Amino acid sequence: MTREVKRQLNEGPRIRREQELVSKMIHIYCRKKHHHTAFCEECQELNVYARNRLSLCRFGEDKTACAKCPIHCYKQDYRQKIKDVMRYSGPWMLLYHPIESIRHIPMPGKGRK
Numbered sequence: 001m002t003r004e005v006k007r008q009l010n011e012g013p014r015i016r017r018e019q020e021l022v023s024k025m026i027h028i029y030c031r032k033k034h035h036h037t038a039f040c041e042e043c044q045e046l047n048v049y050a051r052n053r054l055s056l057c058r059f060g061e062d063k064t065a066c067a068k069c070p071i072h073c074y075k076q077d078y079r080q081k082i083k084d085v086m087r088y089s090g091p092w093m094l095l096y097h098p099i100e101s102i103r104h105i106p107m108p109g110k111g112r113k
C-alpha cells in the first residue's frame with residue numbers, strides 16, 4: 001500500500017498498540033471523571049491529539065515511553081491533561097486491561113499484514 005502524505009505517518013504495531021492504549025486510558029478517565037459513556041468533547045479532542053502525536057512521533061517504532069522521551073511534542077495544556085489521564089487511569093488499566101499494561105514490549109517475529 002502506498003500512500004502519499006506530507007510526512008510519513010507511523011503505522012507500525014507498536015504505535016498502533018500505544019494508540020489503542022491511550023484511547024482506553026482517556027476512555028476510563030472520561031467515564032469515571034466526567035461521567036460520559038463515550039468521550040465528551042474535551043476528551044475526544046485529547047484523544048485525537050494524542051493519537052496524532054503518536055502517528056507523527058519522530059522515533060516511530062523505536063520510541064520509548066512518552067514520559068521518558070527527550071522531545072516533549074505535546075503542547076503545554078494537552079500535556080497537562082494527558083498527565084492527569086495517565087495518573088488517574090494507570091491503576092484502572094491494571095484492573096481492566098492487565099495484559100496490555102504488561103505487554104508493553106514489542107513482540108519479536110510478528111510480521112505485518
Ligand SMILES: [Zn+2]
Nearest residue numbers: 030034040043
Ligand atoms: Zn471527558
